[in-house]
Amino acid sequence: MALKGNLRDFSTTQLLNLINLARKTGTLSIQNNGNSAQMSFREGKLIYAFMGPEEDNHLAQILHNAGKLSEDQARIIQARAKGTSDKQLGHMLIQRGHITQSDIIQSVRQNVLDTVYKLFTWAEGLFRFEANALPSPGHITIPIDLESVIMEGSRRLKEWEILQEELPNLDICLRFTDRPDARLQNINLTVEEWRVVSFVNPRNSIRQIARANNLSDFEIRRIVYGMLQAGLVEIIRPPRPTPQAPARQSSTRQEILQEQGIDDPQSPAVKRSVVVRLIDRIRGL
Amino acid sequence: MQAVKMVITGPFSAGKTQFIGSISEIDVVSTERKISSSAEKVKDATTVAMDFGRITVGDDLVLYLFGTPGQRRFDFMWDILSQGMLGFVVMVDSTKPETFREAKRVLETFESYAATPYVVAANKQDMEDAWEPEDLRIILRLRPEVKILPCVATDKETVKNVLLELLYSILEEIDKVEKAR
Incomplete structure (x- = not known):
């Protein structure tokens, strides 16, 4: 069997x-x-x-x-x-x-x-x-x-596991640090590291760089972690969503939820006046 | 009655329970248990589900403060506690560099849950060996717009300041949305 x-x-x-x-x-x-x-x-x-x-x-x-x-x-x-x-x-x-x-x-x-x-x-x-x-x-x-x-x-x-913890998200991008002492020509890099370096660009996610170089998640994490520790590159955090006027559909959804007395967990929908009241209350504590 | 929620998170033993206790108008509803793991025996009890504090603003408005459990084995609670939060505070024990990596992990996890404003509270700033908040900013790789605030969780005034700074950040976010309309 x-x-x-x-x-x-x-x-x-x-x-x-x-x-x-x-x-x-x-x-x-x-x-x-x-x-x-x-x-x-x-x-x-x-x-x-x-x-x-x-x-x-x-x-x-x-x-x-x-x-x-x-x-x-x-x-x-x-x-x-x-x-x-x-x-x-x-x-x-x-x-x-x-x-x-x-x-x-x-x-x-x-x-x-x-x-x-x-x-x-x-x-x-x-x-x-x-x-x-x-x-x-x-x-x-x-x-x-x-x-x-x-x-x-x-x-x-x-x-x-350690690398996974240090770099949990591969959908973030990298850029070279602005530090004047971070000069690539003075640093010994392996062939794989050079390949990764050539793809470092604020538009390329770490995952895309790995795919382009046929590297596994483990390999790309190890290389990027090394480069981060050496101060060659830094992580660009994904931009926070730009505040936008709520779409028609989402306001309708909110209305339905409000009618039913349900809090929308994705959108607390708190008004400015509520926050101002909270501020006044905490100031007065 | 409208209820709004803020989450106080951070690594194990960062001072979350004390933070809520300093400002809550009710005794913190805490679900603490005796610690069994010898590695975590730096205090007698720890939060296994959540802490819960309340600040009443009026007949129609109440603010709830939820403290997350700091130990990793309870991190399944984080996602649940983060739902619907107005903002969150990441508590860091400034005297324990061995917890900074965990603080970064907590911060990134909560950032991924929701695009809500947050501040970092550099706790235990009254201790001699506390790291400077701006050093913590570098260690935690905080963006310049994220506020890192000195805090002593047992001191009500510094706790108030942390919450107020978070509310100011929330207000700024609301104003941005209003402008975009």
Whole structure:
């Protein structure tokens, strides 16, 4: 019988612990708000994982994400390698001298780990473990001990929680500080940080910047938090709604609520005279 | 009878109950319980649901003051308490820098509930190790138009001043709406 449930009740950490201790073999599938991920295990070791659509997890794409292939190279290889398995493609690239075996192993391993670490942040999602189901032989599998994955995942989860607390809202915008000492050319930034810097603009929300750079919520929070701490950028609070004359529809709604003696929780509708009376009363206390 | 509501919020042990107690004409209806968590044992009891104070303005008008529970596990109450509020006060214990991050979180959460005016009360300004209100403004990343006011929650005059400044801000907001019409 398949092991199934919701991450809300049984977290990724607990699932991986179970698979590790019981030395299970099979594939764990997770669905969460239209996102999906799969992790495969052999005798309690993680051997394969991917998230999202199949084409995003093509070997050419993984090598591009790891900086081993340029975007154009990855696109051309992916188009030409249709119907070729990852293993066959890997052999081909090694034979032609485009890449080494070590590059492929490291890139695939990193992709698997990145996928699993992202899953640690999923608080909810339907999961199902199919015992003995494994990826097709054409996939490149690399055995990884789960103990270290669980420890690193838990550490990242904690970091993620802190970042989530520091930057709860990604729909806010950033701008460069006016401080004269905040000169970007004197600061060492990673490639990803530079990409983010290039999008910093009062019109771009943090979420938009993340999408444009294909960064996860965790990654963009970490980068923006670092830049905020360094004083490079500052947050622009969303403008408070400009006071406007109430629309016809809303005044009608208010009239209906008043007729029924209901307080509108969205709009206290307090008159100026009421506030003036409150001021007089508190002054006189 | 028209009832208007203001919410007094802030981190655990910021002085919300005392603030309401200093100005309310009735004894604060407080739902305090003995604290069980050792980490939070800096005072004997804490607000688990809300504090409730009242200021009667006339036969037809009353102001209610609602204090929110400061502990995180009761923050499901915040949204409920914020509904229909005229404005809110964020209390900060100026002597406890370890609570400033939580104060910022509370402030941002309440800001997201409603676009109502608010002020920040820098409490315990009578203590020697209190942080300056303007230092708190920087720490809490307050916009220049948000007022941060020195306060001693047990001193009625400073509590009155905080509420009056909030009412002035509300008045300004109403005037803006009137002008826009």
